[in-house]
Amino acid sequence: MSDQESAATEPRWTSEAAEKWLSRVEGLERSGAPIRELLLERADLQPGERVLDVGCGSGPSTAAAARAVHPGGRVTAIDIAAPMIAAARQRVRDRDIEWIVGDAESYPLPEERYDAIISQMGLMFFTNNAKAFANLARASRAGGRLVGVVWPTRDKISMFNFLFNSVRQTLDRLNIAYQEPPLDFGPFSLGDASYVEQLLSQERLDRRTD
Amino acid sequence: MSSSSSAKSGWTDVRIEQVERPMTMAESETSIDQSAADWLHQGPANALLEGQPKDVYAEAANDWVQAVKQRAADKGLQFDVLLQVITALTSPHI
Numbered sequence A: 001m002s003d004q005e006s007a008a009t010e011p012r013w014t015s016e017a018a019e020k021w022l023s024r025v026e027g028l029e030r031s032g033a034p035i036r037e038l039l040l041e042r043a044d045l046q047p048g049e050r051v052l053d054v055g056c057g058s059g060p061s062t063a064a065a066a067r068a069v070h071p072g073g074r075v076t077a078i079d080i081a082a083p084m085i086a087a088a089r090q091r092v093r094d095r096d097i098e099w100i101v102g103d104a105e106s107y108p109l110p111e112e113r114y115d116a117i118i119s120q121m122g123l124m125f126f127t128n129n130a131k132a133f134a135n136l137a138r139a140s141r142a143g144g145r146l147v148g149v150v151w152p153t154r155d156k157i158s159m160f161n162f163l164f165n166s167v168r169q170t171l172d173r174l175n176i177a178y179q180e181p182p183l184d185f186g187p188f189s190l191g192d193a194s195y196v197e198q199l200l201s202q203e204r205l206d207r208r209t210d
Numbered sequence B: 001m002s003s004s005s006s007a008k009s010g011w012t013d014v015r016i017e018q019v020e021r022p023m024t025m026a027e028s029e030t031s032i033d034q035s036a037a038d039w040l041h042q043g044p045a046n047a048l049l050e051g052q053p054k055d056v057y058a059e060a061a062n063d064w065v066q067a068v069k070q071r072a073a074d075k076g077l078q079f080d081v082l083l084q085v086i087t088a089l090t091s092p093h094i
Helices: A003-009 A015-022 A025-031 A033-043 A060-069 A082-092 A129-139 A158-173 A193-201 B034-042 B054-074
Strands: A050-054 A074-079 A098-101 A114-120 A140-150 A203-209 B002-008 B011-024 B078-090
Touching (some): A015 A025, A015 A082, A015 B034, A025 A033, A033 B011, A050 A129, A060 A074, A060 A082, A060 A114, A074 A082, A082 A098, A114 A129, A129 A193, A193 B078, B034 B054
Parallel strands (some): A050 A074, A050 A114, A114 A140
Antiparallel strands (some): A203 B002
């Protein structure tokens, strides 16, 4: 998927969308627990580490990361939706966590700062993937790690197949024509493993003015 | 002075792993009220419904809730869900 296509299909994390998400936050956080556990397991955070949590939402992964790096560590959490950050502050209530309302794709993060950059289902919403991952690389210390859990393409996810099949049956019953979205649209934009490998491994041309 | 150079994206040792984990659908996704239609509007299945009038969303929401109830009665609301883990390391800074 090109970045232009990604931009055209990405869900907009507007305040309204965030408020709707937050109205269901308890259930969603419970439902997302296995994703969070997998993320923390793979990230293997250690006491004393500096961590950036990208697309932190209402903060459950941030809270888990803060526990993992205690004592001596520090977690920064960034999310594009102000209502999410406000909710996360209130729900997590940890004064040592730094909360940022901003777009991790372009936010001026401190350079070479983080030992680990983690994300629970937040990496796939960037508008320009190459720019975003380069920005995150600049914020990571040399040898630092990136660990993100994302959806594979939508056809591989049983829960979404169940949902899509239900909606298709409704539309078929009502004789409404519809077009199948691409397998890697919107939240599934990093679902193609070969695309992600190419994206993160590619050569790019840096232009600098000294 | 202007100069250009070829550089890596900033990441190395990129690994993509697919892992299956049991996940239980959130109870709030299964309620029979306007919020089910809202949920369809906000969620990924909106890609099939976008542009349809409100009554179509309402029909889809009703069917969705019935499908969930049936699934809950038959097998429960736990799914084996495939997740994709991306890991990478930062390459040495230039």
